[in-house]
Amino acid sequence: GLKQLVGESPVFVTVINKIPAIARCDATTLISGETGTGKELCARAIHYLSPRMGKPFVPVDCGAIPTELMENELFGHVRGAFTGASLSQGGVIQEAEGGTLFLDDIDALPLSAQVKLLRLLQEKEYRRLGSPKVRQADVRIISATNRELDEEVRREKFRQDLYYRLNIIPLMLPALRERREDIPLLARHFLGKYAAKFNKRVTGLCSEAMQILVLYEWPGNVRELEYVVERAVVLTEHAVIPGADIDLPSRRAIRPRKSFKEEKAEAIAQFERSYLEGLLVAHQGNISRAARTAQKNRRAFWQLIRKHQIDVQSFKRG
Ligand SMILES: Nc1ncnc2c1ncn2[C@@H]1O[C@H](COP(=O)(O)OP(=O)(O)OP(=O)(O)O)[C@@H](O)[C@H]1O
Ligand SMILES: [Mg+2]
Incomplete structure (x- = not known):
């Protein structure tokens, strides 16, 4: 909850005070701030104060997953989707069903995965790799970045439409x-x-x-x-x-x-x-x-x- 977030300075308290309302509203939230400012701590606080608290909180570090594996990680695959895919397997979207998916270092998301994530946010639908079947998803997306995402948009590293979608509610954590x-x-x-x-x-x-x-x-x-x-x-x-x-x-x-x-x-x-x-x-x-x-x-x-x-x-x- 909020108690784990230590700090009494006005700049910090102003940010933290927004968390209960953000938790209640279920909207897509983008948390930005330098490394170590407490982005994941805030994401967890939002989840555990939200109506989704009884369902999973699933963190995914987009910066740590190789580009070619990212879509598989998110969406899962069906048998035969690629060499070595001998079984069907769900991705983190399925794992987080009913709960919250926390996409850390979202700026590292490959452009191809960005398109599919946008579709998920707009239609609440996705497909496993190699499958024509459309699946429904009920997940709240909270993402985090320690970069200026609008700068990444200008440099065409990040899709503008996805940026707007992710950034419905911005939360900016101050540096220490x-x-x-x-x-x-x-x-x-x-x-x-x-x-x-x-x-x-x-x-x-x-x-x-x-x-x-x-x-x-x-x-x-x-x-x-x-x-x-x-x-x-x-x-x-x-x-x-x-x-x-x-x-x-x-x-x-x-x-x-x-x-x-x-x-x-x-x-x-x-x-x-x-x-x-x-x-x-x-x-x-x-x-x-x-x-x-x-x-x-x-x-x-x-x-x-x-x-x-x-x-x-x-x-x-x-
Ligand atoms: N306000 C705070 N009060 C107490 N502990 C904090 C606070 N902010 C951060 N921490 C602690 O600092 C560490 C880093 O926090 P966290 O993982 O949330 O940062 P982050 O913003 O996600 O960093 P990164 O961008 O490197 O992933 C954690 O151990 C967390 O518990
Ligand atoms: Mg983090």
Whole structure:
């Protein structure tokens, strides 16, 4: 359900609050977001809050199935459909009957399969490979992508008509670096999870460790944060994890292609925001103490907070 989705930041909550209504309506849903942002978790939440909850949730990773096998995977085949097809076999559409089919990495779906999927969405009908018999299907389709699907449409890698069909209800998950306020909450959540799993007496993260986590860019988003906390719990010999036990890849190189001026302005804005958030985490939202550490006066400090629209209140609990 929704309880597994940890996060209290406004950008995250706005998205998550849509899930119950999406679950009820049975419409085709496209979840987009970078890798590790929780797309599959949301898809499952939608299924298990929907009237289809008693029927199967079937995930299919379109990126992991070879192009020539994709249609077989989806639609199944009849005996003799191709060399080696000695038995008839249903595909995942049949497996998901009455339930939800989750098509992950939908952008990787081959064009030939796209045509057939469109037909399924429009007519609720399909045929097994090698069979003239039309079958009825009652499945809800939720798909996910970590690419800009409209860009794939422009590049003619993805059919526009299918894109519109899949995207009846869009759900866009924010990157973790766009909701850094949630990092302390998530870190504590995973710390509790892995302390219990490995039966270790680890009770928290020191403020320096937390600051390191809040400042990092998280290209792998929540999944990466989960691994990092898991590793720290496993490796640490302290009850409160010190900064030295947080193991992160070194800062990624800056992307080229932008002008020096743009790159610099962006880097500064990013630095300011991260620096402020790191301080606020370390001082639990206490502005006077944070400003003193930064050696800035309170007024200048507040100006920066407002400039970056940081919610100071969210650093005060926990
Ligand atoms: N908001 C969240 N609260 C708790 N755990 C989360 C949250 N978001 C993601 N996770 C955890 O992070 C991991 C990755 O999530 P998930 O598999 O849903 O990501 P994804 O968007 O499907 O990634 P990919 O594009 O790489 O498939 C999972 O272990 C999931 O439980
Ligand atoms: Mg996934």
